[in-house]
Amino acid sequence: MLRRELLGGLALTHLLGAATHHPAKAKRVIQVFLSGAASQCDTFDYKPLLIRKAGEKWDPGEKVELFQSNPGVVMPSPWGWKRYGQCGKWVSDLFPKVGACADDITFIHSMMSKSNVHGPATFMQNTGFILPGFPSAGAWVSYGLGSLNENLPVFVVMPDPRGMPPNGPANWGGGFLPAAHQATMVKVGTQTPIADLDPPQGTYVTPRSESDGLALLQRINRDHQSARPGDTRLEARIASYEMAARLQLSAPEVLSIEGESAATRKLYGLDDPRTSDLARRCLVARRMAERGIRFVQIWSGADNGFPRRNWDSHENLKADHGMLANELDGPLAALLIDLKARGMFEDTIVCWTTEFGRMPCSQGSLGRDHNPAGFTTWFAGGGFQGGVSYGATDEWSYKAVEKPVYCYDLHATLLHLLGIDHKRLTYRNNGIDRRLTDVHGEVIREILA
């Protein structure tokens, strides 16, 4: 408490209804991170020029420095495009169900990254820095706002079951913030979704030894403490075992989707093997949001490697983006629909994030190389307008030319909606009052409802 005030963080307690810098529009965030760099020009950034000039030598009028290759020919998206909703948004056939939600989405087409390498760029979207060692946005939110539900963690991450993204768990670490703010990893649908939540099977621990043991432990800790007054840490540690016991009861309930209706199962696509994993994770995310978890991050895509298991489609865009989009489209759209149906859409931010975009020209004959100069991200719910497109790339979908946006602005806007002034949420580390937004960031007011 004292420490936070002095370090410049919000002077908040970790209690319900904590004060914010200004009234918050949103209470929580669900972020889907498309690891490996999802293409903007095959999803939401429609450029008819690519279709007209298909197969021609690509000449944007300047030297282009690519990650792996020389620029190839102009490559139109292998998917068709349709207009959706009142807003008439063009969305490719890769994401028809998300497209149908276009009126609820704010698209930002003028994203830029400071790195075209997955590791640093993935760090950037998560932490605001291209170097390791900085806290992720979720950790900052945990530090700034604390918990809505003392019996559950504040920040939860559900990685792709195929593996970790580039940088691994460092993407959702607490950096220099106290360890309490790092994400709790939840491996949905596995034997042990949360590490150490319960003792492993087949040990000497029994339900009785557990309950008697905790009672005795608390007793001896209290005896120890009463002989040592004036040390709040001893009390805090006693309390932490009580919280742990509550967490043991609440966590399985959040993860259990057995009670969900048949309609909900169908909406998310739980019973279709293609979508069942993301359906489960999106549904669990909704359950987490309902129960007060502040920040939920869902990963689509794991590390690099073959066969491709992330969005890094250097070799064969159609095959690899196609597979991943098939998994994600239905469950993600279902999440938006479900949040609306439950009246949670207004105070829950859903975001689509990727580390950079892909080139409008081909790499080899079937793939696309990295493009840090222009890509798309989107938001829905929680104080954003719907049916809006902000910023633009050039006619090729190559470079952000209109209202360029960096992650700093996204983070500033996100924090703003959560009631936090990004310039005043700071933590002193190695001589600098660090912020999620470094020394940058403007709230994008134009897209707020």
Place this chain on the structure above:
Amino acid sequence: MKWLLLIAVIPLAAQPVSFERTVQPILNAKCIACHPATNGAAEVSLASFGDLKNLIIPGKPEDSPLWHVLRGPKPRMPKGGSPLTVEQQRAIETWIVEGAKDDSKDSRWWSLRPLQAGPHRSIDAYLRAALQKQSLTFSATASRRVRIRRLTFDLHGLPPTPEEISSFERDPRPDAYTHLVDRLLASPRYGERWARHWLDIVHYGDSHGYDKDKPRTNAWPYRDAVIRAFNQDLPYKDFVERQLAGDVLHPSDPHAIELTGFLAAGPWDFVGHQELKEGTMEKNQTRSLDRDDMVATAVSTFSSMTAHCARCHDHKFDPIPQEDYYRLQAVFAGIDRADRPYDEDPAIAIQRRDLLQDRLALQRRIQPLLDKVEFASTPEIVVLDDRIQDASLLLAHLGTPKTPGQQADKQRLEARRTADRAARQQLVDALIGATTYNQIEALKLEIKQLDDRLAALPKPKLVYAGTSFFNRIGNFRPALAARPVHVLDRGSVTAPRQQVSPGALRAVNGVDASFAAVEEGARRAAFARWVVNPGNVLTWRSIVNRVWHYHFGAGLVDSPSDFGRMGSQPSHPELLDWLALWFRDEAKGSFKQLHRLIVMSQAYQQDSKYNDHAARIDADNRLLWRMNRTKLDAESIRDAALAASGKLDLSMGGPGVRMFWFKDDHSPIYDYARFEPSSAGAYRRSIYRFIVRSVPDPFLERLDCPDPSVLTPKRSTTLTAIQALAMWNNPFMLHTASQLAARVGGNIQLAAQLVFGRELSATELQLYRQYADSHGMANLCRLLLNANEFLFVD
């Protein structure tokens, strides 16, 4: 925390309000972020006394603009921040009433002033003098049982054994404690414990970090060399010099070369270095950020300054111009992080060094020619490049063929690629011409002759270090000479300004901070000499404060790697300076003597008992009216649990123990859940574990073990439900508890002695026995290892 404390210490109204000790710290805490030194620009600066002249009328707060904007419950300043407290406002008002005098001895920031000891000649005398001003005293000396547990954890990171406790408690010699201190400092466990602190400061890890986090299999010789340096009590000057330039200054000393692992301790971007093409902006950025890490690590470790804050602009708070930062980058501009060969035998070491230097000279000649070939380009070549890449991409995507059709595709693509490569080679050959090729071949022959001679030497050892002696891998190539370093406008590689020569911080008076050195190694040697110069006040203050921090749980300066304006100020400036001088001149940089001096002090040996009266005056115990109770750090918890269980394996050194399941994939996989707590090496001390950057050990991480990519001069301590669950349920803890149970049989007293270091009372024993009777000894031991009494050291 800082300024509240200062207020507590101000004897109100007893003496005039000090600008230096009271007013300036308030301005620094509340104003300077928006009003830094402006270097003569028009904006308002509140950085120094001189800056305040126009804002203050001495004696007349009512007429002073500064006072007007700060006063009252809703003042105009600080804009957007909380107002000054009533006490702070009163202090500034009183200071103006009293004439607004500048009482600073020296206008420079405290850490840059000359070392100036006070009148006393012992730690206790300095501390007692400060306590007396507040009418406080030291607490009583702690019991022997408390002191041996405290001292053993402090110096070894391990608990004392029951035998050690009872023999110390019974030792009739008046200097029993001295004997204890000597015994502990002589043990190799001491080096293991204190090396761990050092590895925090320099962010040591056994993998690269970032994407494709590859194992760094030869990092450990540095870790072992640090342990050895502590155990052999290598003087601090030598310890510093060897870490920065051991290869240059002591080329035939293997341990000196191992210590250059310091330069490479931090993370490294595999993709950026090894996959990005030479000559691209992204490559330049990768290298610039790599040097940034070296600068940040070296300057914060040895000088406790935040030079890295001057990468994009002049330092906002400290006298570090942007150019100084890039001069520091130039110190490291000739090295990369790589496996470096070295030898045990001094004679071989010299032979190898000479051969490697000759080889470097040849590489300097051949590289431009090779680059001509590598970057040869015509439109026709580009077409072939694209076709070759296309084939490679499609082949990679195809993977292992599963159908005859795929098999045919694979063969077709491979044939096409082979033909294209041959055609490309022909085009390149025609472009380059025979003369160049002949030169290349001749030089290659010379290099081969050197390589044969190198191969004839005994097989070298390898240490992951800062070096230019490594062979190219992919697009990762050594600098053949120090790379040019420019001041970068806003830190951007796309906006280079003037080129700079190597140098250090010019703010340190009396030590030449501009280096004439041109050669790679000479640059680092010059920097090392700058650091260890007896006149470099930062060096000596920094290190004694670090040692103090680890002994007491808080430094005299509570920001051990930041002695700038954004850091804390010393609670006992004269003591800090006396210690620095004593360490430098009397102890000749001996850590063991410094430890002895500190742990023998009365301050260190006091009780940690709480005292209402003292706490009201000095709640944070900055004056040390009692010893701080400390919580065991992550590694100590693990090691102590193993020690109690009797399983602790004390074998020293060697490659890191992989306490995870590992698969070396495209992006390697580290899985801690698939590691058996009884596997080979699982009982080694925590310092010997293999430290993965991207996937930290989840158990230790929850116990506040820091991210190995972060420079950590001071660990944070949290107490969370997730942490409680880790202690309660982690397989390591359950396994260790059952080992402890097996060790003690049914002897509950022994278990308590091993874990708590004391005997149980009859009441406690009865409670524990009841529980053990119902649920078994393993469950009881699990409970003991979760008790606060185990985790906290009085």
